[in-house]
Amino acid sequence: MVWQAINKPPPSWSPMFLLKGVLVVFILSLILTSSYIYRDTITKKASTIKFTDGEATDYFKYPFNSSDANANPIDWLIHDARARQDAVLQKRSRTLHNAAQRYRERRGRHPPPGFQEWFRHAEETQAIVIEEFFDRIYDDLKPFWAVEAKKIASQANAAEHVIRVRNKKVASEGETKSEGDAKDEGDTEGRGPWLDLWATLVSEFEEYLPDVDVPINYMHEPRVLVPWKQKQKYLAKEEKGRKMPMKNKATSGYKGLTDVSKSYSKEWTSDDRRKYWDLVREACPEGSPSKTVPAATDLSLPPTLPYSWEAPFARQGYVQNFTGSQDPCVQPHLRSLHGTFVEPLNVNTTKDLIPLFGGSKLRVNSDILIPGAMYLSDDEAYTGGSSHGPAWPDKLDRLTWRGIGSGGLTQSDNWMHFHRQRLVEMLNGTTVRGMEANDVRAMTFDMPPLERYNTTRRREKRLGDFLSGFADVGFTHLSCGPSNDRRKECDWITPHLSVVNATPMAEQFSSKFLPDADGYSFSGRFRAFLLSTSVPLKATVYAEWHDDRLVPWLHFVPLDNTFQDLYGVLDFFTDGDDAAPSQWDVHKVLGKKSKGDDAARWIAEQGRDWAAKVLRREDMRLYVWRLLLEFARLCDEERDTLAYVDDLP
DSSP, rough: HHHHHOOOOOOOOOOOHHHHHHHHHHHHHHHHHHHHHSSSOOOOGGGGGOOOOOGGGGGGGSSOOOOTTTSSSSHHHHHHHHHHHHHHEEEEEOSSHHHHHHHHHHHSOOOOOTTHHHHHHHHHHTTTOOGGGGGGHHHHHGGGGGGGGGHHHHHHTOOSSEEEBTTTOOOOTTTOOOOTTEEEEOOOOOOOHHHHHHHHHHHHSGOOOSSSEEEEEOOOOOOOOOOOHHHHHHHHHHHHOOOOOOOOOOGOOOOSTTTOOOOOOOOBBBGGGGGGHHHHHHHHHHTTTTOOOOOOOOSSSSOOOOOOOOOOTTTTTTEEEEHHTTTTOOOOGGTSHHHHHHHSSOOOOSSOOOOOOOOOOEOOOOOOOOOOOOOOOOOHHHHSSSSSOOGGGGSSEEEEEEEEEOOOOOOTTGGOOOOOHEEEETTOOOHHHHHHHHOOOSSSOOOTTTTTTTOOOHTTOOHHHHHHHHHHEEEOOOOSSSSSHHHHHHHTTTTTOBBBBOOOOOHTTTEEEEEOOSSSSSOOTTTHHHHSSSSEEEEOOOOOGGGGOOOOOTBBEOTTTTTTHHHHHHHHHSSSSSTTSSSSSTTTTOOOOHHHHHHHHHHHHHHHHHHHHHHSSSHHHHHHHHHHHHHHHTTTTTTTBBBOOOOOO
């Protein structure tokens, strides 16, 4: 025996010592078990959420070394996006307790009353609940915690267009409004069915809502621009007052809106449209590049793209941080390169922090986001109908875009600075061929320097020829000038841009690549593009409700708002060298494959499958449901104690 070999007796284990040891083991086991139960993972059941497989994954069979300095940055961005999505999927909440605890960790508060019913519906509709998916709600609502509940309720009640919920009832269409009904209010003549679409969505879960007024922005443009310093004061006050009451101090009953004030005055600014940029930069952080750059005053000359500028949100010239690419505060050049900042269609804003719900906003706006009404519509102009396009191998090696000349108020002295006009001209093969032959610039852009985007087609001056056979783009209506005499007003633009026949969205889905650019605000076609079997090429300055659910370079291809990266992106996905026998124009005929085409297919199919999981009507319903629970709590004078705590011991 070992004990005898060293001349020591075996240890004597007292009953008390053994009891303590058993107790320690039990406690450790309990901790480990609790940790396992608590953590949100995609193991076991959650592992059913998978990346698109089959031939779509062929792209990842090509050699890739992330440390190779000569590697195409787009390869790195695609691989990185896949890894980031994998990390996101690890955080899925599958139980009410997990969801509530994750909420408390991330928000610093208890969930609102009604959270249990909300999560039960998420389970019933097989929704993917990841707390980060709802970050936009809390970013939007945070500053309102610094405002008195009564004031918020009065502001919401007094809005011009309101969806009202009272006593968990909905008035049927055409029924007279009365107290105790949920109803959309406000003059909507000539403005489209937006309010009805939003009200119908709310009616699908109104039985679970407390009384609440939802003030709606019925303009294209967002309207709340709180100056930076003032907003920081609100955020500091919110952070200081954030708390989680003990379970025995929490309450679950909303007070309601019976005593809400029926009137509230607010000031709207309707300044010179060409000075809108000055309102925007006032909401930018101190020290940001745009803060001291005034609105452009002379737009008579063609614009110059900022090719010498190193974007903080890009990797070697390609968008890496999509949120950063939307931020006007770090891109002063956008004042003369995007219609919203050149001359928006309308300017009707306020510097006061008021609740106003809408489908999109600039990153500096304080509007509250809900899914765009177009995403709730059955209109085939926004959905493409029931068909989402043919399978990838059966698609045309082509890029298609149709739209109107929107984006702002285009006029004879500013149209060259508009983003949609630039997109169309950059994809016009005849225009580009003329630039290559004569070494000249176009009306809306100049060529990217080779040292930034060194592609074979550019070097050999074959880009124009390529675009002539590849890009099918054009305006279906020029929509220029303030008068009703559109034809006369457009005389100054028709020598450069012409009108083409409309192409139904369902037909556009036959093309592999679908650019998507802002209109007067966000583009209502993005969801349909994601659900198609094509690759969306997305450029925007507008934030939307779904941004935290989508990963660029995995679900869509992000573009810089100048479009300076457009040719490089197309070169990557079409494999650049048209003379090689395996490239974009002949690879399908010869039965060969190419890395760029495989990468495009991966993004198209992964984006389609993911959108079908997280951008459903059920997901939009859950988002707005949770948002309204939070907003109703904000409007309640007992908001600091209103909480869901039933999951706590």
